Amino acid sequence: MNRITIDNVKDMNLEHVFECGQCFRWNDENGDGTYIGVASSHICHAKLEDDRLILDVTGGSEEFWRDYFDLNTDYSEYKRRLLSTEPKIEPAIVNGYGIRILRQDFFEVLISFIVSQNNNIPRIKKCIESICRTYGDELGEYNGVMRYSFPAPEVLANASVSELAELKLGYRCEYIVRAAEQFLREGKPDDSMTTEEFHKALLSYHGIGPKVANCILLFGIRDFRAFPIDVWVKKIMNDMYGFELSNIKGMQKFAYEHFGELSGIAQQYLFFYYRGK
DNA sequence: ACCCAGGTGGCTT
DNA sequence: AAGCCACATGGG
Numbered sequence: 613m614n615r616i617t618i619d620n621v622k623d624m625n626l627e628h629v630f631e632c633g634q635c636f637r638w639n640d641e642n643g644d645g646t647y648i649g650v651a652s653s654h655i656c657h658a659k660l661e662d663d664r665l666i667l668d669v670t671g672g673s674e675e676f677w678r679d680y681f682d683l684n685t686d687y688s689e690y691k692r693r694l695l696s697t698e699p700k701i702e703p704a705i706v707n708g709y710g711i712r713i714l715r716q717d718f719f720e721v722l723i724s725f726i727v728s729q730n731n732n733i734p735r736i737k738k739c740i741e742s743i744c745r746t747y748g749d750e751l752g753e754y755n756g757v758m759r760y761s762f763p764a765p766e767v768l769a770n771a772s773v774s775e776l777a778e779l780k781l782g783y784r785c786e787y788i789v790r791a792a793e794q795f796l797r798e799g800k801p802d803d804s805m806t807t808e809e810f811h812k813a814l815l816s817y818h819g820i821g822p823k824v825a826n827c828i829l830l831f832g833i834r835d836f837r838a839f840p841i842d843v844w845v846k847k848i849m850n851d852m853y854g855f856e857l858s859n860i861k862g863m864q865k866f867a868y869e870h871f872g873e874l875s876g877i878a879q880q881y882l883f884f885y886y887r888g889k
Numbered sequence: 890a891c892c893c894a895g896g897t898g899g900c901t902t
Numbered sequence: 903a904a905g906c907c908a909c910a911t912g913g914g
Contacts, residue, residue, distance in 0.1 A: 633895060725895075728894090728895050728896085729894095729895075729896040729897065730893090730894065730895090730896045730897080731894055731895080731896085732893075732894035732895085733894080733895070734894095735894080736894090736895080783897095787897090818897090818898080819896090819897065819898085820896095820897080821896060821897045821898085822896090822897095823895070823896060823897085824895085824896070824897085827895070840895070841895095842894090842895040842896080843893085843894070843895075843896090844894095844895070845895085883895080887895090
């Protein structure tokens with residue numbers, strides 16, 4: 613393991629980053645507030661001591677990890693802007709002050725959030741881990757456990773549905789194989805696309821609806837205008853603003869008008885706050 | 890036995 | 903457009 617130390621890190625808390633629902637492959641395995649995970653083909657053990665981020669990694673430059681943890685972005689500025697347009701979310705921001713949106717691999721996000729539908733987070737994690745164990749590459753052992761990469765699109769596209777069924781992915785098996793095939797054919801929707809076009813392109817995937825599409829926009833290409841509405845966010849919007857649980861359109865419009873280009877960031881603070889209660 | 894989880898597809902009004 | 907229901911799995 614190489615050690616990378618990054619000083620003067622603001623607006624960061626590892627639990628907030630890794631438990632806010634944006635990723636599924638990082639865990640506090642030792643129960644000491646440090647997190648172990650995999651990004652690209654690198655294993656990482658992350659610790660945060662005051663404002664010093666200490667990363668023990670098997671690869672990746674400091675620039676890679678700065679990028680991954682989004683350390684070149686000023687989240688204090690995000691918080692100020694959100695509070696100026698919607699002061700009511702202050703408790704959520706205070707609670708999740710250390711959330712940062714990771715720069716994750718697009719394909720991993722695509723598949724992970726297909727798995728997430730109508731599923732709970734502990735089981736989503738198990739499902740994704742078994743996908744990696746079965747189809748990913750061995751990266752080496754750390755902390756007594758073999759670590760794996762997230763599989764390449766080619767590998768999942770060539771997997772059989774019945775094979776995937778053994779991983780207890782349920783009815784999502786077919787979605788996964790078809791999504792990998794489509795991704796290979798079409799690639800990542802183009803950077804020149806608008807949010808609306810990108811969203812529409814994602815909806816053409818079998819097994820991706822509006823909620824998962826918004827998660828992929830937010831976590832896969834970091835389009836912060838996306839505001840994913842799941843069962844938790846419905847409860848939040850009902851609780852804070854009195855929206856009917858069925859009024860998704862109203863909630864989307866509210867987010868667009870009050871959170872604007874930072875909707876996804878606001879959503880993360882709210883989601884983390886309410887799930888913790 | 891029932892309900893729920895970072896929902897979606899498909900069919901019926 | 904809106905309202906149903908089935909879908910596979912495991913935990914509470």
